[in-house]
Amino acid sequence: MPRDKDQRSLFVKLVEFLSPGPDSTAELIETLADAEHRELIEPESRVMLEGVIRMADMTAGDVMVAVRRMDLLDIDAPYDEILGQVIETGHSRFPVFEGSRDNIIGILLAKDLLKLQRAPELNLRTLLRPPEFVPESKGLNELLREFRSNRSHLAVVIDEFGKTAGLITIEDVLEEIVGEIEDEFDEEDRQSSIFTLADGSQRVAGDAAIEEVNQTFGTQLPEEDFDTIGGLVSHELGHVPRRGEQVDLGGLRLVVMLARGGSVRWFKATRLTEASDTAES
Incomplete structure (x- = not known):
């Protein structure tokens, strides 16, 4: 009986949360993000649900x-x-x-x-x-x-x-x-390649212009020899980065969150002072 009660409780929460229902895909995704914030669903579940929703409009190309x-x-x-x-x-x-x-x-x-x-x-x-x-x-x-x-x-x-x-x-x-990272912010007419995450760090697209990265973080990464942050990081490492690899550049710690097809799709960027504080805590 306690199990039935728990299930009903979760159902009531979801109904309450989803009413009134979202009118668009964007609103539905915002609803999922709010559900995660309210701890109704786990972050991994939100990523998967968002992936299913976005996949409906995606093609092989x-x-x-x-x-x-x-x-x-x-x-x-x-x-x-x-x-x-x-x-x-x-x-x-x-x-x-x-x-x-x-x-x-x-x-x-x-x-x-x-x-x-x-x-x-x-x-x-x-x-x-x-x-x-x-x-x-x-x-x-x-x-x-x-x-x-x-x-x-x-x-x-x-x-x-x-x-x-x-x-x-x-x-x-x-x-x-199951969590293609680019999906969360893959807008057709996106104005930026850098997004702020809940923990205060930034998610940076691999094809983000180095100029944009410098403007956002106040860094002075070289803009003459490379156009994108992905190209710069690949040069520093000497190979196409793999998921989980990290490099420290110009006061930033860049961790590869997704690499596919011979290029980096997304980095997680943290200022080195913030990264050190997180490690110590």
């Missing part, structure tokens, strides 16, 4: 890895070269092209290369899986259903002219639900 960042295999390349590329990039699936990068003829699973080692007489073409193509305008909801029904994990995205525009995986789609 919004989430895909752009063609210039795709790792492709050449069907005519020597086996050792293909194996080296597979090992270096660490992906489990690769689009394979013949002649032109736009001529994708199949998908190779990295594990299938083991079959060539055991049976060198096999032709690499026999190991390819049929590629799936989707238009940039494909809705993520529909794409996720297709991924699940076809038991596929990867699709090649094509533009209106039939050329390869990018690549999208089931992981890319699911990340939009």
